[in-house]
Amino acid sequence: MAMSVARFWRKIPQRYNLVGTTCTRCGQCFFPPRSFCPDCRRAGNIVDYRFSGKGTVVTHTVIRTASEQFEQMTPYVLAIVKLDEGPRITAQLVCAPDEVRIGMRVRPVFRKIAADGKSGVIYYGTKYAPAE
């Protein structure tokens, strides 16, 4: 099921450049972006924050039977990556299933995530590649 053009467009800063938010009072970083600090609450001050993108693989799996949008990519590695600033994100890894391991350092790469058929919008975004 393709996402709407508006929904993809709204999230371009997050998808292309990992733009999240940070609370300038306590220093916590949030991805996806939060507009409210859960700890500082109304005393907090939220501003945009661009993550370095570097991180470590916390855990991973290999997708061999994918949903329709991703079925041409199988088999592919899906991982939870802990960014150096703290948040964990789920992302695809561009490496062979036998290359990935827990604790592996990774770096962001710009890739095609999916496309809305042959005539629809192409969704670009961030995947991860081994950085070692």
Added chain:
Amino acid sequence: MVGIITYGVYIPRYRIKVEEITRVWGANANDITGGLGVFSKSVPDLDEDTATIAVEAARNALARRDIDPGDIGAVYVGSESHPYAVKPTACTVGEAICATPFMTAADYEFACKAGTAAIQTCMGLATSGMIRFGLAIGSDVAQGAPSDALEYTAAAGGAAYVIGMDDPIALIHRTCSFTTDTPDFWRREGQDYPRHGGRFTGEPGYFRHIEGAVRLLFEQTGKCPKDYTYAVFHQPNAKFPQRVAKVLGFLPEQIRPGLVVPELGNTYSGSSMIGLAATLDVAKPGDRIFVASFGSGAGSDAFDIEVTDAIESGSFRRDAAPLVGQLLANPIYIDYARYARHKGKIVMQK
């Protein structure tokens, strides 16, 4: 004076050997590799296209020098394989490097020389003071029809150059072009693969235009081949650039660092720009580099470039992004079946 502020390259990791392609079509591997001087070519991953390659090359360029992306006032992407027929690749690149929204942008198409045309445009905009920095990219996931001669060389890769006046690592003293209406290679609207005039692409296309641009630049500058440390020519195969270099009076050692086609293949709009990057990877202050691109259709852009002290200064970190030699190292070789899947050549059930 206007020049190159920084540069970056991206080449996908996958390769197919020319020998593997000849196996599928029953051709003689020695005849093909001997005739072309090309032994393998790069292949994009399933999720790579001209836009992703352009973004990675641009990010590699920006990694080498501290430039505020907001100071990039123009982004031009040259390619003959833009992912959209209508919607600029340059906007995706601008967004992915945080250069939007105060910039102008457009996609260029001129077969294999659209990227050097983008460099010329950025030179004009920077020299006139309209912009501080311009980003010129040549990027392609080149297409070759199954069993066509182009299939042995059509490769994937790209190079990005930031052009400006502030402390360039290489000055561009002069550029000139030689352009005519020559139908040596084309792709009609809606067609998947380009067609070409076979041997006609040689003399009336490649050689006439490159020689025309080079001789014009020599006439304008009073320079000759021995005034240059290095030379880079468009490299659709390894034979053409070596022959044109010889005809013009350049020596084999002058073109050696920039001759990347034997392992890489022809990256079309990326070709001469990756060759220039490979040359800048080894260049020292004072080195003089001659560049002549070629685009079918047809035209050639020639450049007279001089490397400055800035390339070895603290403001430029050549090792902050991969060198061309590093991008060519450790490839993953794939067979024709996997190559066909990566290039979308397998007809799927709709």
